[in-house]
Amino acid sequence: MSRLLIASIDRFGPLQNDVRDSLNDVAQEVEVIAAGQTIVSPGAPSRLRLLSRGVAFRQHVLAGGGRQILGFATPGDLLDLSGLFTGADHEVRALGPCEIRQISAHEVRLLIRRHPSLLAALCRAVMTEARVQRNWMVGLGRRTALARTANLLCEIYARQAVVAVARDNRCPFPALQSDIADALGLSAVHTHRVLRSLTKSGLATVRDGELVIHDWDGLAALAEFDPEGLRPLHDPRATVPARPAGVADPAMAQAFG
Amino acid sequence: MSRLLIASIDRFGPLQNDVRDSLNDVAQEVEVIAAGQTIVSPGAPSRLRLLSRGVAFRQHVLAGGGRQILGFATPGDLLDLSGLFTGADHEVRALGPCEIRQISAHEVRLLIRRHPSLLAALCRAVMTEARVQRNWMVGLGRRTALARTANLLCEIYARQAVVAVARDNRCPFPALQSDIADALGLSAVHTHRVLRSLTKSGLATVRDGELVIHDWDGLAALAEFDPEGLRPLHDPRATVPARPAGVADPAMAQAFG
DNA sequence: CGACAGTTTGAAGCGGCTCAATCGGGGTGG
DNA sequence: CCACCCCGATTGAGCCGCTTCAAACTGTCG
Numbered sequence: 237m238s239r240l241l242i243a244s245i246d247r248f249g250p251l252q253n254d255v256r257d258s259l260n261d262v263a264q265e266v267e268v269i270a271a272g273q274t275i276v277s278p279g280a281p282s283r284l285r286l287l288s289r290g291v292a293f294r295q296h297v298l299a300g301g302g303r304q305i306l307g308f309a310t311p312g313d314l315l316d317l318s319g320l321f322t323g324a325d326h327e328v329r330a331l332g333p334c335e336i337r338q339i340s341a342h343e344v345r346l347l348i349r350r351h352p353s354l355l356a357a358l359c360r361a362v363m364t365e366a367r368v369q370r371n372w373m374v375g376l377g378r379r380t381a382l383a384r385t386a387n388l389l390c391e392i393y394a395r396q397a398v399v400a401v402a403r404d405n406r407c408p409f410p411a412l413q414s415d416i417a418d419a420l421g422l423s424a425v426h427t428h429r430v431l432r433s434l435t436k437s438g439l440a441t442v443r444d445g446e447l448v449i450h451d452w453d454g455l456a457a458l459a460e461f462d463p464e465g466l467r468p469l470h471d472p473r474a475t476v477p478a479r480p481a482g483v484a485d486p487a488m489a490q491a492f493g
Numbered sequence: 494m495s496r497l498l499i500a501s502i503d504r505f506g507p508l509q510n511d512v513r514d515s516l517n518d519v520a521q522e523v524e525v526i527a528a529g530q531t532i533v534s535p536g537a538p539s540r541l542r543l544l545s546r547g548v549a550f551r552q553h554v555l556a557g558g559g560r561q562i563l564g565f566a567t568p569g570d571l572l573d574l575s576g577l578f579t580g581a582d583h584e585v586r587a588l589g590p591c592e593i594r595q596i597s598a599h600e601v602r603l604l605i606r607r608h609p610s611l612l613a614a615l616c617r618a619v620m621t622e623a624r625v626q627r628n629w630m631v632g633l634g635r636r637t638a639l640a641r642t643a644n645l646l647c648e649i650y651a652r653q654a655v656v657a658v659a660r661d662n663r664c665p666f667p668a669l670q671s672d673i674a675d676a677l678g679l680s681a682v683h684t685h686r687v688l689r690s691l692t693k694s695g696l697a698t699v700r701d702g703e704l705v706i707h708d709w710d711g712l713a714a715l716a717e718f719d720p721e722g723l724r725p726l727h728d729p730r731a732t733v734p735a736r737p738a739g740v741a742d743p744a745m746a747q748a749f750g
Numbered sequence: 751c752g753a754c755a756g757t758t759t760g761a762a763g764c765g766g767c768t769c770a771a772t773c774g775g776g777g778t779g780g
Numbered sequence: 781c782c783a784c785c786c787c788g789a790t791t792g793a794g795c796c797g798c799t800t801c802a803a804a805c806t807g808t809c810g
Contacts, residue, residue, distance in 0.1 A: 249578075282729075296631050299717055304631040318624065321506075321611065321617055325624050352609040359616040362580055366623040367575065367582050374553050374561040376633035377678030382796075412756070421634030423799050428758065435603045460556055471580045638766070669788070683766050685790065 238264045241337060243491040244312045248360040249471035255351045262339050262347065269334045271410065276316050279323035284344045288492070290334030291371040291392075291408060293415070296326050304422050305419035307368060310395040311492045317362045332410030332445060354368075360469040371465045376421050384420050385430045386459035389440050393449055393482065395465055400484040400493030405452070410445035421451070452482065495521045497545050498594060501569045501750040506728035512608045515667040519596050519604065526591045528667065533573050536580035541601045542572040547591030548649075548665060550672070553583050562676035564625060567652040568749045574619045577601070587658070589667030589702060617726040628722045633678050636717075641677050642687045642715035646697050650706055650739065651720055657741040657750030662709070667702035709739065 242259050245251060251259075266288075269275055276285065287309050289341040294306040304356060306326060309315055315328050315336065348355045367393075375384045392409050394413070396402035411419075435441045439455045440450045449455060463481030470476050479485065499516050502508060508516075523545075532549055543650055544566050551563040563583060566572055571594065572585050578639065625648075632641040647667050653659035668676075674684040692698045697710045699706045706712060720738030727733050729733045736742065741750070 298629065298635060302635050304634045306627050306630055315541070318620055318627075321613070321620070322729050325722070326627060329764085349609070352606070352612060355609060355612050355616065356605075359619060361610065362619050362623060363575055363578070363615060366619060366626060369626045369630065370553065370563050370575075370625060373629055373633060375556070375564055375677075376630060377561045378555060378559050394537075414756085418634075425758090425800080426755095426798055429798095434566070463511060465582070472579050509788090670776055671788085681789090682768080686766095689790085 238262060238337070238339075240283075240312075240491050241339075242418050243356070243487050244286055244314065245357050245361070246487065247312070247470065247485070248364065249353070249469075250474045250476075251357060252353055255347075255354050258347055258351060259354075264337050264339055266335065266337050269336060271329045271330055271332045271334075272420060273330050274327060275330055275336060276319070276324050276328035276335065278325060278327050279310075279447070280316075280319065282319045282321065282323070282341050282344075283338045284341075284382070285336050285338040287311055287313050287315055288335045288337050291331040291410060292328055292334055292371055293331050293419070294326050294328050295418070303418050304421065307365070307372065308392060308395070308417040308419070310392070310399065312399045312488055313395075314358075314361055317358065317365055320358065320362075331415065332408060337351070341347050341476065356471070360471075364467075364469050367465055367469075377437055381420065381422055381426060381430050383459055384422075385416070385427070386439065386455050387435065387447070387461055388419060389418065389434070389442070389447060390456055390459050390461040391466065393452075394461075394463055395448065397482040398485050398488055399491070400489035402482075405449040407447050408445060409442060409447035411442070413442075416442070418475040456481070495519060495594070495596075495657060496554075497569075498541075498543050498596075499667050500744050501543055501571065501672045502611070502614050502618070503744065504569070504725040504727070504728075504739065504742070505614040505621065506519070506610070507731045507733075508614060509608070509610055512604075512611050515604055515608060516611075516747060518575060521594050521596055521599050524593050524595070525678050526587045528587055528589045528591075530587050531584060532587055532591065532593060533576070533581050533585035535582060537573075537576065539573060539576045539580070539601075540595045541577070541598075541599045542595040544568055544570050544572055545592045546595050548588040548667060548727075549585055550588050551583050551585050552675070556703055560675050561678065562672065564622070564629065565652070565676070567649070568658055569651075569745055571615075571618055574615065574622055577615065577619075579615065588672065606624055613728070617728075619717055621673070621724075621726050624722055624726075628719070638677065638683060638687050639690065641679075642691065643696065643712050644718055645673065645676060646691075646699070646704060646706070647709075647713055647716050647718040647720075648723065649704055651718075651723055654739040655742045655744035655745050656748075659739075662706040664704050665702060666699060666704035668699070670699075673699070674747070709748050713738070 242256050245326040295303050297303045375387050393402050396407040413427050414424040418423040438450050499513050549566040552560050554560045573581050599706050650659050650664050653664040671681040674681040696708050
């Protein structure tokens with residue numbers, strides 16, 4: 237029963253029924269991972285891993301001991317797209333407690349060989365991730381600490397809204413201030429002050445592992461948040477209804493909510 | 494005759510002979526583009542474009558008028574991977590005069606349908622680009638202006654060394670200081686000072702549209718440059734000889750040099 | 751109760767920005 | 781052939797965002 241996996245891949249271009257059937261037949265391994273544990277090590281043998289619960293992050297550690305967080309993953313995200321055909325070039329860790337489902341590299345290879353449309357979907361997944369990365373690059377290079385932080389919070393919420401994990405303007409986000417700092421290219425101290433100012437402006441609060449949005453419109457405006465950058469790319473031949481930002485995808489919501 | 498295109502895609506996993514044959518039969522349009530002109534507009538209809546001569550760059554322009562350069566492309570690079578199945582999310586422009594070769598979206602679609610291994614190769618090309626982006630993110634977030642600049646120069650040289658366009662420690666790089674600034678997330682003034690200090694330290698010089706490396710080892714050390722991050726991903730089932738940084742790929746060199 | 755991890759707050763310093771002026775080269779029109 | 785202009789490189793001065801260092805505070809766990 238890999239309802240979750242099918243729904244997650246389906247976002248990137250409607251899968252044919254025969255692909256769904258094949259995916260259904262594949263043995264799937266479920267694993268629970270504690271906060272802070274490594275999910276994918278750099279260079280690890282490739283598999284197809286789906287984050288089914290929790291929040292994870294990708295990071296690159298520098299020689300000097302510092303690190304840059306390269307992105308966050310929320311339920312419904314595939315974790316090792318960057319290393320599907322080869323070893324991963326970065327590390328993926330659990331931010332909070334996570335649950336993942338994975339299928340072996342061998343199975344993936346068989347599936348892909350049998351169903352080129354699956355490969356196309358995975359390819360679109362990779363392109364979607366690359367697009368999110370570009371948005372981060374813009375933020376790191378050209379946005380102020382405040383806008384950058386606001387943007388991150390918008391992204392975290394919008395991602396989890398799709399799978400209906402975010403509700404009533406709140407969603408899980410078990411990050412330390414130093415984690416947020418390493419994601420935004422800031423110091424932990426300054427990150428704290430920025431978060432503080434966001435709270436005082438009545439925009440959003442990060443506390444006790446939870447993100448609370450007080451004023452979505454205000455936050456999005458400050459961030460110049462573009463939800464388009466998060467939308468999964470799909471097969472252009474198929475018509476997929478566009479949803480406004482922060483609104484759940486029915487299929488994903490049913491699977492993950 | 495699409496020798497260049499075949500060699501370029503071949504980097505991302507050896508193509509079967511039948512794929513090569515098909516690529517050979519495809520009509521290819523050659524276009525020359527003046528410096529500064531747009532090659533790919535955001536949302537443009539997808540095609541498969543190869544940069545055969547010159548240097549191009551990807552950029553995202555901000556509401557406030559600023560911009561972030563997201564990456565550079567050198568001969569042998571595919572230009573609209575991010576929009577292969579859908580519209581591009583960013584702009585690609587010619588930095589200096591460029592020559593591109595392209596095949597229509599329709600042709601691409603046919604080729605991909607007929608040859609899944611081609612799709613796999615393109616997928617690896619996308620993943621390779623995503624990896625380069627991650628390296629930029631690390632730089633923008635966590636490296637000093639000096640290291641970041643050094644890193645960029647290393648990347649520009651190493652990319653063009655593969656296709657033997659870079660030789661004798663020099664290669665084309667027709668960027669204004671303001672271009673470099675927008676790539677590194679710096680101001681033009683500060684970029685100038687950093688370049689100046691690199692020159693005075695005897696490491697590298699950017700002048701008259703050309704990059705000259707005076708001390709590769711010193712520059713690479715300052716940059717903590719990792720050539721691994723640029724290496725094209727290829728099919729893990731195939732054995733491809735690893736080449737040290739800055740050394741030409743024989744096939745690419747023959748095609749582009 | 752102390753030990754520890756993470757948050758909070760203050761103060762000082764620096765990297766990089768902004769503003770502003772000058773310099774240099776290539777093109778253009780007189 | 782020269783005067784002019786324009787764009788980009790260059791240089792200086794002052795400022796601000798963010799960093800670093802340091803200390804106090806809070807909650808949690810043994």
